[in-house]
Amino acid sequence: MDSHIENNNLSKQLFGNDFTWGVSSAAAQTEGSFDVDGRGLSVWDVFSQTKGKTLNGDHPQIATDFYNRYREDILLIKQLNIPNFRFSVAWPRIMPDGTQASLNQAGIDFYNRVIDFCLENGIEPWVTLYHWDIPHVLEQKGGWTNREVVGWFSDFVTVCAQNFGDRVKHWMVMNEPSVFVGAGYFLGLHAPGRTGVKNFLPAVHHAILCMAAGGRILRQLCPGAEIGTTFSCSYIEPYSKKPRHIAAAKRVDAILNRLFFEPTIGLGYPTEVKIFSEIKKYMLPGDEQLMTFDFDFIGLQNYTREIVKASFFVPYVGARLVKPEKRNVPVTAMKWEVYPQAIYHIIKQFEAYPQVKKIIITENGAAFLDMVTGGIVDDPLRLGYLKDHIAQVLKAKQEGCKVGGYFIWTLTDNFEWAEGYHPRFGIIHVDFETQKRTVKSSGKWYGEFLKG
Secondary structure, eight states, X not given: OOHHHHHHTOOGGGGOTTOEXXXXXXXXXXXXXXXXXXXXXXXXXXXXXXXXXXXXXXXXXXXXOHHHHHHHHHHHHHHTTOOEEEEEOOHHHHXXXXXXXXXXXXXXXXXXXXXXXXXXXXXXXXXXXXXXXXXXHXXXXXXXXXXXXXXXXXXXXXXXXXXXXXXXXXXXXXXOHHXXXXXXXXXXXXXXXXXXXXXXXXXXXXXXXXXXXXXXXXXXXXXXXXXXXXXXXXXXXXXXXXXXXXXXXXXXXXXXXXXXXXXXXXXXXXXXXXXXXXXXXXXXXXXXXXXXXXXXXXXXXXXXXXXXXXXTTSXXXXXXXXXXXXXXOOBOTTOOBOOTHHHHHHHHHHHTOTTOOOEEEEXXXXXXXXXXXXXXXXXXXXXXXXXXXXXXXXXXXXXXXXXXXXXXXXXXXXXXXGGTTSSBOOSEEEETTTTEEEEBHHHHHHHHHHHO
């Protein structure tokens, strides 16, 4: 079916009444107020102050000032008819030094206000527990490379469940472990900026143990809640049908899409990449069971596809990505290929695991160069991107896939990690000098779409 015909006929009703629509955000990217009301420093507060680590030296100290403007932003969500709001809890705001000994009541009070204001306005809060902001104090003790992180994280989850679990009915334990571990503990491009296999492998194992431990704590303390976790997924295709490129694509898929997911469902670590076998030196007896948890849903976060070539010169994986610019395809401001079919293929890929009960697209969106002209932000490229991707989600659903929700990344333009404030993903434009919010055309469309 022609995607343009699909898009023009897109309606909320086609998805059914039990389909979940929402918008996603993260504390470290929006809250600001980094040293206010007892909050401790996160790894991103420190990393962004290191010269050359972020674009233009940008930092999240103010960000979109959600800490002070949460009411304004939640009222915009209501205005746009968005029924579900995904946000995260900043670990250093709750526990400045990462432990229960440093419990910060002012931080707990803030999230109680956010949750209560959502509910007052008919918006369901979906809470992500870890969205990349481990307290700096814990990073100084080894962070995710230190097995003690399982205990630290368990304490954090327990405090959140005890304080918010009476009202929060939807939880995500972790956001995209492949990215915060891969970029933060192997490539050094994200906080805390560690590199090498010696940091990467233990961080992988400990993050997986924490994901499962967090799930078990929520199950115990929040009976009846829906518990999930989210994975970053890129659809991987080989450069050609040559066996070496097909094998290379399988290895990249194992790293990007399967490394953190398969252990949680009891399949252990993927075997396609030899270096993964070295993770066993960080494993203790009983870890195979401790790595698993029966999640009520998995969150898939897809933005693009990657084309993969075999490469003898790339260590460990023996593969490289063929950049979209070299393939003459449409790209976003992040130089990611615009390829809507990727989200359909990713749903189908994870649907094939019998252990998956439900899939929710917990992030999908695009950054483009948005301008305010006469008080209006017209963003046809993002609008087209969202419509095309939602149409592909519908296609998967109509084919019987267990996809039960879709959340746009993101509500407002914000701090995009190492890329700073340059890439604008929001359906609401933010003037970072004045903090003025302007709903973009894509946001207005989403509001009308959700109104039905």
